[in-house]
């Protein structure tokens with residue numbers, strides 16, 4: 001009895017100590033690998049392919065950071081996390097960054113002590129139902145059984161939505177997307193609700209995806225953003241500006257195909273600064289001059305990553321919508337590289 | 339007057355603390371205790387400091403904030419505006435429900451299997467062996483998930499009950515619906531209900547107790563007491579005269595007639611589940627998460643209990659059985675009158691730890707989305723508030739209290755079945 005109390009307290013103390021450590025860049029460099037938290041499996045966002053290689057829209061952010069810091073987009077250890085485990089994994093130092101359909105909220109930022117580095121997908125919570133249910137609006141869902149992933153903003157929005165609309169529902173809390181999919185397809189719940197992008201991604205894997213519809217209501221704002229721990233701003237800057245580099249690259253027309261040509265030098269100083277042929281941006285970050293070039297070469301610019309993983313030519317078929325560049329009427333807007 | 343043989347009065351010297359065997363063990367224990375407390379104090383202050391450095395000093399204030407999430411199985415009133423403390427309390431009740439259901443079922447199955455495993459019938463004995471070995475040797479988490487998968491995949495969804503020619507039908511005169519969302523059974527309703535007593539006002543621990551239930555339990559208790567009194571009287575008459583009066587109709591009557599009258603007065607009727615909209619409404623809904631968890635926990639624990647029961651029975655020497663048989667007792671009575679009462683003394687102590695195991699294993703509930711205390715306080719609340727240390731410490735305290743209570747009750751029971759030595 002005494003011994004177990006002792007060991008328990010020791011673990012707690014150890015955990016707390018690990019979380020307080022800083023200097024993530026040095027840790028990553030020393031390790032030679034980036035530990036990146038991703039989803040357990042959402043096709044298009046983060047899922048292992050047939051060869052066990054992780055790929056997807058969120059995975060691409062991890063790879064870009066690994067390319068910028070370590071020079072190798074493959075030097076990533078992917079850590080699958082559930083809605084519940086992700087924050088503990090990040091806070092305890094098990095992962096260096098988290099890119100997992102995670103909504104930027106006030107309390108996660110301020111109270112849970114994380115730093116969101118910028119939005120990589122502007123999303124909102126939607127509902128998916130089988131067509132056969134004959135439902136055309138979320139307002140008709142009174143009394144329905146709803147599958148939700150626990151530990152998410154989804155379950156909070158859902159409670160509010162039904163409450164405000166004076167409807168009742170039966171929540172079925174679930175840990176992972178795969179289990180939710182299984183329960184939904186077996187008819188154990190009428191509705192599956194999560195971020196609309198996640199719904200589209202999940203639906204794309206169904207055998208008869210045409211038998212399921214997304215309801216028109218989007219009930220929340222879900223800015224999905226990669227995040228790091230509070231208190232290590234150097235590391236936060238690296239992840240933030242790697243994401244910005246991907247977005248800016250699209251804005252300036254830098255793609256994975258023309259990047260070799262452009263990095264010989266152009267007459268646009270902003271591109272030159274981004275690609276390291278002018279100025280010392282890399283050095284300021286504590287990296288070398290080619291950091292952004294490598295990040296972009298890892299999977300292409302933001303637009304290329306989007307098109308390849310979740311864009312309209314993929315089975316997931318998401319339109320750019322809010323996620324277009326600001327010049328095209330979207331919300332993507334990278335601060336200037338100068 | 340002093341005699342020479344009187345021992346010299348020892349004066350206490352400090353070194354005796356170490357060299358005198360009378361004091362040495364106490365000295366060592368005190369030093370060890372001081373050392374232990376120093377280490378503990380250091381660990382606690384270190385943890386507190388690190389948490390403070392992280393900007394997360396220990397603070398239980400979050401418990402009064404609104405929980406903002408819904409819980410499907412609520413034994414008491416709860417909605418998403420209630421506090422985290424209330425949500426935890428609802429979770430705690432769910433833990434207790436599955437623990438009580440599980441312990442009761444596991445005991446019944448365990449005793450039956452344990453006895454049958456010793457059966458001279460080869461087939462029955464072997465079957466029980468297969469059951470015990472397969473349940474004991476597979477982790478309980480897998481059983482829980484397995485039962486849940488079976489329930490979800492093989493049973494019809496509520497929509498299958500709809501239409502003119504439905505694929506699935508309700509059972510027992512349209513009173514029971516078995517679906518892949520759980521089982522709906524009729525619920526007892528009272529049209530002249532006595533109402534509820536509200537305990538603890540509007541606090542997070544507020545608790546409604548149904549007066550109908552109390553009335554029923556009281557009448558039932560009185561009936562059983564009267565029935566026991568009649569039996570004792572019959573025992574007395576039998577001892578005095580040798581003839582036992584027939585009492586079964588009297589005993590049945592004192593229990594059932596007052597109960598029936600009370601139920602009639604309360605306007606007892608059954609509320610039937612009915613398919614309305616997406617789901618069945620009305621009736622009592624036993625969710626499949628509860629059923630899967632309950633089945634898995636009780637079948638798993640029953641396998642261990644069966645072994646304990648078997649060991650307990652084997653511990654009673656076969657001379658007892660033979661002696662009882664020689665007195666003309668039939669095998670069933672030998673078991674219930676001679677063997678089991680003695681075997682209980684061997685069975686109860688290890689049984690306690692099985693009950694504790696079952697209760698602690700119920701924390702795997704979240705695997706099937708059953709909202710127990712681990713799912714609420716240690717799950718969603720912890721996750722949404724980020725108060726890991728507070729939540730885990732509270733959770734440990736709660737399980738500790740539950741376990742100690744079970745131990746206390748069982749120890750008391752053990753005391754009462756113990757052999758009275760004269």
Ligand SMILES: N[C@@H](CCC(=O)N[C@@H](CS)C(=O)NCC(=O)O)C(=O)O
Pocket residue numbers: 038039040041042081082083100101102103149151152153154175176177178194195197198199222224
């Ligand atoms: N954006 C919400 C919900 C995120 C979420 O859990 N999304 C699901 C569905 S897209 C997911 O990523 N699941 C991944 C998994 O199951 O591993 C949040 O941050 O709380």
